[in-house]
Amino acid sequence: MKADVLVIGGGIQGCATAFHLARQGVSVIVVEKDYAGRHASGVNAGGVRLLGRDMAEVPLSKTSMEMWQTLDDDLGHDTGFRRHSLINIAVDDADLGALQVREDKMRAAGYTHERIIDRSELMDRLPHVNPDCVGGVISDLDGYAIPYKATAAFRRAAEDLGAQVVESEEVLGLRRIGNVWLAQGRQHRYEAETVVNCAGAWADRIALLIGDNVPLSHAAPMLMITARMPHFAKPVVGAVSRQLSFKQFENGTVLIGGGAKGFADRANNRTRLDYSKLAAACRTTAEFFPIMHKASINRMWAGLEAYMPDNLPVLGPAVNAARAFHAFGFSAHGFQMAPVVGQVLADLVTGGHSRFNLSPFRIDRFDRKVL
Amino acid sequence: MQAFDCAIVGAGPAGMCAAIELARAGVQVAVLDRAPRAGGQIYRSAANSPVPDVAALGADYAAGAALISEFEQVNLTHFTGADAWHLGDDGRILFSHEGNTQELRCREMLLCPGAMERPMPIPGWTLPGVMTAGAAQVMLKSDAIVAEGAIFAGSGPLLYLIVAQYLRLGVPVTALVDTTPRQHYLDAAPHLLRALRHSGQLRKGLALLREIRTSGVAIHSVAERLKVVGDNKAEGLRFVAAGRQHEITADTVFLHHGVQPNLNMTRAMDLDHQWNSEQMCWQVSADDFGQSSIEHVSVAGDGAGIVGADGARAEGRLAALNILRRLGHLSRAERDQKAVKDLSVLSSIKSFRRFIDCLYRPTDALRLPRDPETLVCRCEEQSLDDLRKGFDQGAQDPNTLKALTRCGMGPCQGRQCGHVVAGLLAQWRDEHPETIGYYRLRSPQRLLTLDELSRYHTVQVEAAE
Numbered sequence: 001m002k003a004d005v006l007v008i009g010g011g012i013q014g015c016a017t018a019f020h021l022a023r024q025g026v027s028v029i030v031v032e033k034d035y036a037g038r039h040a041s042g043v044n045a046g047g048v049r050l051l052g053r054d055m056a057e058v059p060l061s062k063t064s065m066e067m068w069q070t071l072d073d074d075l076g077h078d079t080g081f082r083r084h085s086l087i088n089i090a091v092d093d094a095d096l097g098a099l100q101v102r103e104d105k106m107r108a109a110g111y112t113h114e115r116i117i118d119r120s121e122l123m124d125r126l127p128h129v130n131p132d133c134v135g136g137v138i139s140d141l142d143g144y145a146i147p148y149k150a151t152a153a154f155r156r157a158a159e160d161l162g163a164q165v166v167e168s169e170e171v172l173g174l175r176r177i178g179n180v181w182l183a184q185g186r187q188h189r190y191e192a193e194t195v196v197n198c199a200g201a202w203a204d205r206i207a208l209l210i211g212d213n214v215p216l217s218h219a220a221p222m223l224m225i226t227a228r229m230p231h232f233a234k235p236v237v238g239a240v241s242r243q244l245s246f247k248q249f250e251n252g253t254v255l256i257g258g259g260a261k262g263f264a265d266r267a268n269n270r271t272r273l274d275y276s277k278l279a280a281a282c283r284t285t286a287e288f289f290p291i292m293h294k295a296s297i298n299r300m301w302a303g304l305e306a307y308m309p310d311n312l313p314v315l316g317p318a319v320n321a322a323r324a325f326h327a328f329g330f331s332a333h334g335f336q337m338a339p340v341v342g343q344v345l346a347d348l349v350t351g352g353h354s355r356f357n358l359s360p361f362r363i364d365r366f367d368r369k370v371l
Numbered sequence: 372m373q374a375f376d377c378a379i380v381g382a383g384p385a386g387m388c389a390a391i392e393l394a395r396a397g398v399q400v401a402v403l404d405r406a407p408r409a410g411g412q413i414y415r416s417a418a419n420s421p422v423p424d425v426a427a428l429g430a431d432y433a434a435g436a437a438l439i440s441e442f443e444q445v446n447l448t449h450f451t452g453a454d455a456w457h458l459g460d461d462g463r464i465l466f467s468h469e470g471n472t473q474e475l476r477c478r479e480m481l482l483c484p485g486a487m488e489r490p491m492p493i494p495g496w497t498l499p500g501v502m503t504a505g506a507a508q509v510m511l512k513s514d515a516i517v518a519e520g521a522i523f524a525g526s527g528p529l530l531y532l533i534v535a536q537y538l539r540l541g542v543p544v545t546a547l548v549d550t551t552p553r554q555h556y557l558d559a560a561p562h563l564l565r566a567l568r569h570s571g572q573l574r575k576g577l578a579l580l581r582e583i584r585t586s587g588v589a590i591h592s593v594a595e596r597l598k599v600v601g602d603n604k605a606e607g608l609r610f611v612a613a614g615r616q617h618e619i620t621a622d623t624v625f626l627h628h629g630v631q632p633n634l635n636m637t638r639a640m641d642l643d644h645q646w647n648s649e650q651m652c653w654q655v656s657a658d659d660f661g662q663s664s665i666e667h668v669s670v671a672g673d674g675a676g677i678v679g680a681d682g683a684r685a686e687g688r689l690a691a692l693n694i695l696r697r698l699g700h701l702s703r704a705e706r707d708q709k710a711v712k713d714l715s716v717l718s719s720i721k722s723f724r725r726f727i728d729c730l731y732r733p734t735d736a737l738r739l740p741r742d743p744e745t746l747v748c749r750c751e752e753q754s755l756d757d758l759r760k761g762f763d764q765g766a767q768d769p770n771t772l773k774a775l776t777r778c779g780m781g782p783c784q785g786r787q788c789g790h791v792v793a794g795l796l797a798q799w800r801d802e803h804p805e806t807i808g809y810y811r812l813r814s815p816q817r818l819l820t821l822d823e824l825s826r827y828h829t830v831q832v833e834a835a836e
Binding site: 283292294 | 771774775781782784813814821
């Protein structure tokens with residue numbers, strides 16, 4: 001099979017890249033070793049979050065957030081995005097101090113999308129919050145989307161424009177011969193001028209085939225979802241200094257995250273849960289929101305996610321090969337970035353540059369470190 | 372000591388028989404069961420029945436009381452009211468018990484999750500007033516509650532048993548609407564001779580049918596195109612039989628067309644499963660001793676493939692013998708020698724089953740919905756039409772269809788709709804169920820509150836004497 005671009009990995013980054021490329025008239029094939037959205041993209045917490053981003057990520061994340069607001073129309077498919085704001089709760093003066101430091105830094109950089117709120121505004125916005133909480137910080141543009149739906153929306157939009165998605169297709173070999181990349185999949189052989197590595201928790205293996213080494217690790221962040229409950233929280237909720245994270249969807253179910261990690265069994269393509277850590281997440285959630293004490297957990301799961309040592313993604317060209325690009329290692333906060341990442345990669349592939357500063361995301365940024 | 376030698380999940384006939392065998396050999400056994408007393412579904416409350424005339428429930432049920440009493444006399448740790456919601460292939464079991472979460476470790480695990488009724492998604496099957504024959508049994512056995520003037524519709528031994536029990540207790544039954552197709556009698560005939568090896572069961576079955584026939588209750592045979600009528604609740608049943616349409620009025624309609632293994636535990640553990648084309652359902656792949664694809668995990672009873680209560684007893688003992696071998700209490704030769712009788716019993720029961728499975732094989736018309744409006748996933752309210760739309764959008768296997776439509780994501784975790792969804796996909800793709808597969812399931816296998824999970828304890832095992 002032949003195309004201008006071969007995207008490896010049918011997660012949301014790969015599907016978004018295919019969409020943006022196809023929109024520019026580039027022929028693109030996405031190969032996915034399982035099915036599109038099988039891992040982190042389809043099973044994450046669905047947070048569409050600009051709040052609290054690393055300064056290096058803010059420009060990308062901000063643009064992406066603007067793209068989310070009209071994404072359903074642009075794709076012609078439903079992502080389930082709801083702009084309901086995100087609030088990180090402060091429990092004490094130390095938290096408020098940390099928020100103030102952050103706000104000063106943001107204002108100095110010219111950003112105004114995060115705003116500190118006091119206790120009474122917190123209580124107005126989250127009437128069920130534990131009254132001991134002292135305030136928080138809000139980002140109004142934030143919200144959530146439905147992960148599998150959003151990934152499928154990008155995929156279908158890409159397919160509508162002529163992109164091909166080949167599932168159950170693991171890349172076993174990848175070589176650059178002359179001016180083309182030759183990829184050997186389990187089912188087919190591929191030939192493309194350009195290859196894009198969006199292979200998520202498996203991206204270090206693809207990077208190696210391309211010629212780049214990367215210190216990628218993987219982990220299994222755990223999630224729980226409750227049965228339907230009466231509506232009690234519209235904003236997405238987090239905490240400044242505690243492992244708290246949840247959101248209530250329109251159907252009343254509450255998704256509880258918080259970052260506790262299970263066991264990532266990458267070799268067997270699966271995860272195991274650490275139930276004692278989930279028990280701690282339950283305690284924290286009910287402590288912040290007493291209404292949650294009697295909530296019923298319906299499902300628990302974890303996805304395989306790729307992490308970089310500095311929790312920043314790899315985004316940009318390969319350093320040891322021509323016509324190869326990377327986008328992976330989002331360290332559990334890549335879902336929101338997908339719209340802009342697809343755009344950035346399409347720009348790199350077609351024009352060779354991006355309007356964003358991608359130097360913090362270079363794949364070789366750890367090579368230069370000396371002991 | 373930190374771990375039990377063996378943990379058994381489910382205290383029905385299989386679990387009880389295995390536990391007795393293991394405990395008598397001096398093994399440290401933990402038994403977990405949701406009910407306040409052992410018995411499982413088949414012997415539910417058999418040891419303390421609220422039904423005054425318990426003989427009316429039949430001799431098989433009465434025999435359960437003796438087994439329960441034997442089980443209660445052996446030395447083991449029995450957690451009653453214990454709802455296991457996570458079974459790990461590392462030998463860890465998490466269960467809810469008295470409002471807490473308990474973690475228990477074991478070297479060997481025996482799963483006896485039992486059977487559940489096959490859903491019968493005919494139009495109107497989700498209306499209030501429509502229940503399963505099994506629900507009628509539970510109400511009768513647990514609380515001596517009956518529904519007067521009900522219609523019983525479908526086919527299979529359990530349906531006839533509950534009708535006979537009602538009649539013996541003097542509870543009026545409006546009608547028995549039997550859906551067994553005429554062709555099935557012809558198909559089953561060749562298996563009759565081998566079924567005679569287990570002639571006791573056959574005689575019991577025939578006596579049951581004779582009892583119903585001579586009672587005077589209205590029986591409609593070879594019924595087709597069933598539909599429960601009513602707007603907000605069941606008001607009756609419409610069907611075609613003997614060449615014309617019937618409509619019978621009743622407040623309660625009990626449906627039944629056989630049982631299938633309850634897969635949630637074994638699927639969530641990711642054990643290998645295979646399609647049983649005679650019973651039209653998935654079951655765990657296991658050897659003669661119930662050892663699964665994970666060697667320290669065994670299965671026994673209906674949860675491992677439908678064998679009935681007597682078969683479950685034999686399978687429980689066989690699994691126990693193999694576990695004793697694995698724990699070093701028996702040599703392979705000793706195990707095989709002790710297993711001879713139960714293996715032979717099981718073989719004759721299976722010959723009988725083949726006849727029953729053929730005679731009461733679920734028909735596609737009752738197994739799979741045909742009316743676009745009919746709900747398939749009750750938890751997430753997904754109709755046949757919703758699923759078909761998801762399929763047409765490209766969700767062609769159970770997991771992508773689940774991700775797209777949410778079917779199977781509700782509190783029952785697909786227990787109700789799993790086989791139906793897989794059956795529909797097999798039909799739409801015109802492929803074998805093995806190719807289609809099944810939902811990927813996860814813990815917890817029941818709803819558990821945040822409070823229960825947050826109170827997390829580890830069961831300490833007392834040192835062996």
